[in-house]
Every structure is written in C-alpha cells, then in structure tokens.
Amino acid sequence: MENILVDVQVNAAIITINRPKQLNALNKRTIEEINHALSTLSKNREVRGIIITGAGDKAFVAGADIKEFAHFSKEEGKELARSGQEKLFDFIEHYPKPIIAAVNGFALGGGLELAMACHMRIASENARMGLPEVSLGLIPGYGGTQRLPQLIGKGKAIELITTAKMIDAKEALQYKLVNYVVSLDELLPKASEIIKSISHNSPTAITAAIKSINVGFDHRENGFEKEINEFGNCFGSEDFVEGTTAFMEKRKPNF
Numbered sequence: 001m002e003n004i005l006v007d008v009q010v011n012a013a014i015i016t017i018n019r020p021k022q023l024n025a026l027n028k029r030t031i032e033e034i035n036h037a038l039s040t041l042s043k044n045r046e047v048r049g050i051i052i053t054g055a056g057d058k059a060f061v062a063g064a065d066i067k068e069f070a071h072f073s074k075e076e077g078k079e080l081a082r083s084g085q086e087k088l089f090d091f092i093e094h095y096p097k098p099i100i101a102a103v104n105g106f107a108l109g110g111g112l113e114l115a116m117a118c119h120m121r122i123a124s125e126n127a128r129m130g131l132p133e134v135s136l137g138l139i140p141g142y143g144g145t146q147r148l149p150q151l152i153g154k155g156k157a158i159e160l161i162t163t164a165k166m167i168d169a170k171e172a173l174q175y176k177l178v179n180y181v182v183s184l185d186e187l188l189p190k191a192s193e194i195i196k197s198i199s200h201n202s203p204t205a206i207t208a209a210i211k212s213i214n215v216g217f218d219h220r221e222n223g224f225e226k227e228i229n230e231f232g233n234c235f236g237s238e239d240f241v242e243g244t245t246a247f248m249e250k251r252k253p254n255f
C-alpha cells in the first residue's frame, strides 16, 4: 500500500489515508487501496468495526485529487464519479461492519462525501467541512448531493452546496452532520470506544440493521418490507440462538 496505512487493533481496524502533503486528497490509487483493505478486513472476524482517518493534524481528506482530474473530458468525469461511487462510497455505505469517519481536519468535497458515506462521523475541534465543488465549476460527484440532504435536511444542504461554504465542527454538530466533537487527542479513542461497545453485539444482527437502515433511504425499495425480511432472517442465525439463550440463562452472550 502506497497511500494508506492499516492498523488492526483489538476489535477495530484503523485505515489512515496517508498523503499529508496533498492534504490526503483522494486519487484513483488511494480509492483502490481503501477498497482493497476494506475487502480484506471484511473477512477478518476479529475486526468488528473500522475507523477511517487522515494522516497529520490538518486534513481528513481535502477532496478528490483536483490535479488528477483537471483535464478530464465529460466521459472521463462521468467515469470518475461512477467508479469512485462503486469502489468506495457505496461500498462503504453497504459495508457489513460499522465504519466510523474520524474527521481530524479539513473534510472537503470528496473528503466530506467519504465521511458521509461512513456509518458515523466524529469530528475533532479543528475540523472544517464543506462541499466546495461549485467553486471549481463542478458539483459533488461522490454522492454528496444525495447524502448531505439525507443527513442535514434539504434546505441546509442546498445552502452549503450552493454557497460552497465551510462549516466548523460546532456547526456540524448542530446540523447533526457529526455525532460527536472531541479534541484531536480524543478522536481515535472515542471512535475505538464506540466500536468496543458495538463488539458486544451480534455481527449478523448489525449487518442486518445496516442493510435495513440503508434501504430506508433507497426509494427503489420499501424500507419497512426490507426490515421485515432482515428481521426474519436473524431468526435463522447462530447469533440469534446465542443471544436469546444467553438472555434466558442470565449471562452475557458470546458472539
């Protein structure tokens, strides 16, 4: 891996995007490396959740790599968005284990889109977030026009996208764009603490919950129907037997 670091710890794996001189901008190779690391980690049963963060104390990710796409044609632009969404953004949203974005500085354009594709976001006090694409003559291409309104509501999303304005961590918390704001030192410990509490619960049920929640935002399918199906499927799992047995035996489940 050239552009990312992967650190597997107890329960959690930390993926650090490691291009600090370019403020961790997402180029094609970085997207492929994250996809590869996540694919490998999905098979590791010890890993119960993933944390994605950026190297250095200045940026989480300052966007898609502008230098890489500056001369792209219309067709190349479409392909950049399509393949990025498939390989990284949609892949993360539908990943079977919870992924937390630990936003440690600038999260702009594709960087905020990456954080929004994750299942949760925690920001450090110095974080600054925005979708400045219209200032480059673009629109967000990695799902930002869809996920920002889902997270903060349509009116505020249109304001942020059309003004290209950056918001600080406090405002992001106020808009419910992030779950918590902590100091930079507390950022990874806070994310690890959440994954630790997730690790007490059934991985099968967690995957089913992620799938059901996601379908609620996909207007092509009925979220309630999906929930009914996923709920029913849980009854066939070993984790369900262990969870209910442990409850009745008044002990902690061992998933």
Ligand code: CAA
Pocket: 021, 022, 023, 025, 062, 063, 064, 065, 066, 067, 106, 108, 109, 110, 111, 113, 132, 133, 136, 138, 139, 140, 141, 142, 144
């Ligand atoms: N792509 C490529 N390189 C980037 C980058 C990006 N998105 N953001 C920063 N860099 C590079 C800079 O070019 C600079 O490199 P050099 O030293 O080689 O010149 C280095 O990172 C440091 O950046 P700055 O000198 O600009 O740092 P600063 O502190 O003055 O400013 C900043 C920080 C406000 C974040 C500024 O770098 C900036 O505005 N970056 C671009 C943010 C942006 O527009 N992001 C959206 C990208 S488009 C997108 O993401 C499309 C999509 O949805 C698919």
